[in-house]
Amino acid sequence: MSHITAVTALPTFPAAKDCDPVQLGWMQGSPPPVDKRIQFQDTTSYRFPQVRWSFAHQRQLVPTVVVAQGHALPLSTSAHGLPDIQYTAMGGQGGGNWTNMMEATYTDALLVMHKGHVLFEHYNGVMTPATQHIAMSVSKSFMGMMAACLVAQGQLDETQRVGHYVPELAASGFGDATVRQVMDMTTGIDYTENYADPQAEVWNHMRAGGVMPRPAVYTGPAHFYDYLPMVRKLGEHGEKFTYRTANTDVLGWILARVTGQRTEDMLSQKIWQPMGAEKDAYYSVDSIGTAFTGGGLNTTLRDLARFGELLRNHGRVGSTQVLPEAAVRDTFAGADPARFAQNGPPTLPGWSYRNMWWVSHNPHGAIMARGVHGQNIYIDPKADMVIARYASHPIAANIGNDPHTLPAYHAMGLALLGSYS
Amino acid sequence: MSHITAVTALPTFPAAKDCDPVQLGWMQGSPPPVDKRIQFQDTTSYRFPQVRWSFAHQRQLVPTVVVAQGHALPLSTSAHGLPDIQYTAMGGQGGGNWTNMMEATYTDALLVMHKGHVLFEHYNGVMTPATQHIAMSVSKSFMGMMAACLVAQGQLDETQRVGHYVPELAASGFGDATVRQVMDMTTGIDYTENYADPQAEVWNHMRAGGVMPRPAVYTGPAHFYDYLPMVRKLGEHGEKFTYRTANTDVLGWILARVTGQRTEDMLSQKIWQPMGAEKDAYYSVDSIGTAFTGGGLNTTLRDLARFGELLRNHGRVGSTQVLPEAAVRDTFAGADPARFAQNGPPTLPGWSYRNMWWVSHNPHGAIMARGVHGQNIYIDPKADMVIARYASHPIAANIGNDPHTLPAYHAMGLALLGSYS
Numbered sequence: 001m002s003h004i005t006a007v008t009a010l011p012t013f014p015a016a017k018d019c020d021p022v023q024l025g026w027m028q029g030s031p032p033p034v035d036k037r038i039q040f041q042d043t044t045s046y047r048f049p050q051v052r053w054s055f056a057h058q059r060q061l062v063p064t065v066v067v068a069q070g071h072a073l074p075l076s077t078s079a080h081g082l083p084d085i086q087y088t089a090m091g092g093q094g095g096g097n098w099t100n101m102m103e104a105t106y107t108d109a110l111l112v113m114h115k116g117h118v119l120f121e122h123y124n125g126v127m128t129p130a131t132q133h134i135a136m137s138v139s140k141s142f143m144g145m146m147a148a149c150l151v152a153q154g155q156l157d158e159t160q161r162v163g164h165y166v167p168e169l170a171a172s173g174f175g176d177a178t179v180r181q182v183m184d185m186t187t188g189i190d191y192t193e194n195y196a197d198p199q200a201e202v203w204n205h206m207r208a209g210g211v212m213p214r215p216a217v218y219t220g221p222a223h224f225y226d227y228l229p230m231v232r233k234l235g236e237h238g239e240k241f242t243y244r245t246a247n248t249d250v251l252g253w254i255l256a257r258v259t260g261q262r263t264e265d266m267l268s269q270k271i272w273q274p275m276g277a278e279k280d281a282y283y284s285v286d287s288i289g290t291a292f293t294g295g296g297l298n299t300t301l302r303d304l305a306r307f308g309e310l311l312r313n314h315g316r317v318g319s320t321q322v323l324p325e326a327a328v329r330d331t332f333a334g335a336d337p338a339r340f341a342q343n344g345p346p347t348l349p350g351w352s353y354r355n356m357w358w359v360s361h362n363p364h365g366a367i368m369a370r371g372v373h374g375q376n377i378y379i380d381p382k383a384d385m386v387i388a389r390y391a392s393h394p395i396a397a398n399i400g401n402d403p404h405t406l407p408a409y410h411a412m413g414l415a416l417l418g419s420y421s
Numbered sequence: 422m423s424h425i426t427a428v429t430a431l432p433t434f435p436a437a438k439d440c441d442p443v444q445l446g447w448m449q450g451s452p453p454p455v456d457k458r459i460q461f462q463d464t465t466s467y468r469f470p471q472v473r474w475s476f477a478h479q480r481q482l483v484p485t486v487v488v489a490q491g492h493a494l495p496l497s498t499s500a501h502g503l504p505d506i507q508y509t510a511m512g513g514q515g516g517g518n519w520t521n522m523m524e525a526t527y528t529d530a531l532l533v534m535h536k537g538h539v540l541f542e543h544y545n546g547v548m549t550p551a552t553q554h555i556a557m558s559v560s561k562s563f564m565g566m567m568a569a570c571l572v573a574q575g576q577l578d579e580t581q582r583v584g585h586y587v588p589e590l591a592a593s594g595f596g597d598a599t600v601r602q603v604m605d606m607t608t609g610i611d612y613t614e615n616y617a618d619p620q621a622e623v624w625n626h627m628r629a630g631g632v633m634p635r636p637a638v639y640t641g642p643a644h645f646y647d648y649l650p651m652v653r654k655l656g657e658h659g660e661k662f663t664y665r666t667a668n669t670d671v672l673g674w675i676l677a678r679v680t681g682q683r684t685e686d687m688l689s690q691k692i693w694q695p696m697g698a699e700k701d702a703y704y705s706v707d708s709i710g711t712a713f714t715g716g717g718l719n720t721t722l723r724d725l726a727r728f729g730e731l732l733r734n735h736g737r738v739g740s741t742q743v744l745p746e747a748a749v750r751d752t753f754a755g756a757d758p759a760r761f762a763q764n765g766p767p768t769l770p771g772w773s774y775r776n777m778w779w780v781s782h783n784p785h786g787a788i789m790a791r792g793v794h795g796q797n798i799y800i801d802p803k804a805d806m807v808i809a810r811y812a813s814h815p816i817a818a819n820i821g822n823d824p825h826t827l828p829a830y831h832a833m834g835l836a837l838l839g840s841y842s
Binding site: 027030031032037039040041057059060061062063064065066068130216217223225253256257262280285287288289290 | 448451452453458460461462478480481482483484485486487489551637638644646674677678683701706708709710711
């Protein structure tokens with residue numbers, strides 16, 4: 001754990017209990033007082049603690065498209081309840097019980113399932129079971145799984161070059177990368193994703209997609225498909241994992257071409273309806289209606305958990321095989337940790353990245369979907385456990401909450417394995 | 422009908438069947454071809470025939486808030502079906518059967534209920550039973566009914582001045598108008614609503630609310646509550662009806678203050694949930710999240726019909742009194758046609774405007790909710806008939822479709838009265 005020490009000197013922020021968005025009065029009143037307003041264009045919707053409200057109100061800030069649910073399948077509740085366990089945080093950052101973990105990580109909502117039943121479900125602040133919260137990069141794991149399914153079904157050739165499927169990208173840095181390299185983020189492109197750096201390329205990407213406000217005079221790319229062909233190559237493809245959101249939007253483009261479907265319709269048909277989602281989800285979209293596949297999905301907590309359960313159950317809902325089992329198996333198997341180690345976050349030693357899922361290779365075989373500010377799906381197949389968590393941590397990078405989250409999740413997995421198996 | 426002759430020389434547009442949005446390929450492909458794109462900022466979403474797509478995709482174009490449904494109550498279907506009737510259009514503009522009427526009025530979706538059962542339900546182009554279409558000024562009738570209910574319940578004093586409820590409006594043209602004058606649009610204010618005039622005040626209102634695109638450099642009011650206090654007085658209040666959208670947004674502000682609720686939550690609690698809506702509705706919102714009560718509601722066709730049924734049933738759902746019967750009765754009774762006649766559209770002789778509903782005073786006692794480009798709820802209590810209609814007529818003013826719509830609706834009421842009563 002020595003490589004964690006670098007993250008212990010974090011800036012200080014108000015404790016979660018001292019920045020509850022309801023108690024702070026954000027956006028209450030007609031109109032809300034000037035100092036309680038949260039808006040897109042003035043960037044207040046991206047500031048902390050305003051994010052504690054805005055992450056659950058994206059639709060009010062930007063244009064969106066719906067991922068339609070079908071017939072809802074109920075989630076049953078277990079009588080067991082959540083074991084009262086303790087965890088020790090990484091890097092000497094304390095620890096405690098799960099209440100402490102939830103506080104330390106600015107958790108907005110948390111749900112734990114065990115053997116398909118809900119053990120624990122909790123909502124803070126503005127969150128309710130019906131509220132769609134932004135999933136951030138957990139969105140990527142939906143696209144990665146969609147792609148893995150199409151590969152398993154023979155509809156997408158993972159060895160083909162990106163330029164084969166999307167000729168507009170042939171001359172870009174992505175052109176000669178394979179679909180597999182995009183799916184596992186081993187492309188070599190000139191694109192940085194350090195959220196703490198205002199000059200990082202990711203912000204050009206976000207402004208193009210209308211996800212971040214633009215200056216009054218803006219002459220940059222008008223939408224995602226305008227931006228992606230501008231990304232240049234840097235280094236070689238396939239050598240190492242480097243986390244870059246642009247890969248997901250390229251993958252989204254490829255899938256749209258391969259299926260002939262809009263992203264939101266594909267996700268509705270292939271996952272949202274079959275898994276029995278209880279609410280529609282929605283994506284933020286760019287100026288021409290393109291879903292922000294890299295980070296713009298908003299869902300209820302329960303539907304996030306349903307997706308985790310779908311994978312834990314090898315792609316099945318009851319006895320129905322909804323996703324090809326091979327695609328799920330391939331995801332749990334992960335990729336080469338050696339390619340991950342060079343650029344993976346210090347909180348994830350020995351992990352890999354496959355089909356846009358984070359694979360722990362731990363004794364429980366856990367995998368995660370992860371989004372900035374603490375969005376998570378955590379699947380522990382050995383413990384038959386799925387955790388869905390929405391959060392609004394003041395620090396974007398998960399290095400801010402991993403030291404609490406990861407030990408707490410694994411401790412719960414161990415406890416459940418011991419308690420009821 | 423002689424006062425209709427002025428509207429017979431309308432510009433010509435492609436026939437409805439020649440501008441089906443699916444066949445025209447709007448917004449299909451990844452990305453859609455440049456000449457098939459519909460965007461908010463470049464105003465293409467307001468052009469004809471693009472409106473045939475955009476009226477059913479507002480959420481993809483602007484920020485929105487949800488009016489949440491609760492438990493859906495099914496709509497039953499009658500075995501009778503729609504009588505095959507003929508109508509004669511006003512002003513010598515032809516006529517025919519209902520298929521002709523739907524074509525002539527660019528109908529996107531139409532539903533006819535008789536005695537609480539669906540007789541006919543039809544969807545064109547991009548519309549489906551699950552699609553929310555913009556209701557335009559039909560939105561106003563929801564606010565007017567909400568206000569009438571609060572008056573009937575003693576929570577809102579219709580004789581009070583606007584400035585009493587909203588001090589920010591005290592110095593504006595609305596300040597010394599009564600709530601009733603706002604509800605019936607007899608305020609005397611300096612505000613023009615001629616959609617064919619680019620200089621009309623209504624466009625300043627729309628730009629403030631983010632409903633119309635703003636120029637690159639925009640220094641006008643930032644949101645609805647910034648704009649409304651700027652409206653000046655012109656003439657006297659209470660003298661005559663003049664149709665002005667600003668009245669509704671003032672009423673929405675008053676209701677938000679009186680109830681302490683956000684508009685979308687009030688509508689959900691008071692109407693959407695009790696009437697058994699089968700889908701959420703949504704409002705477009707301004708930069709600080711204020712619902713555009715004057716014209717920004719988007720609903721499914723079936724939920725529009727449910728609202729009509731609620732009024733036809735005197736505010737009851739089954740045996741439950743959802744809305745005060747007095748508020749509904751007051752609406753059907755209408756206002757003074759003499760005050761209406763000076764400024765009412767020529768297609769509505771003898772009508773009046775009450776609680777933001779259009780009251781025919783015809784032998785059937787029909788009332789309507791009406792929105793530009795052909796949005797309608799038509800309630801014929803004598804025939805036990807409710808019609809909900811969404812459309813995308815090339816001409817904003819209903820003078821473009823009233824000559825077909827009104828005779829066809831009344832002919833259907835007569836036929837149903839004769840057929841089954």
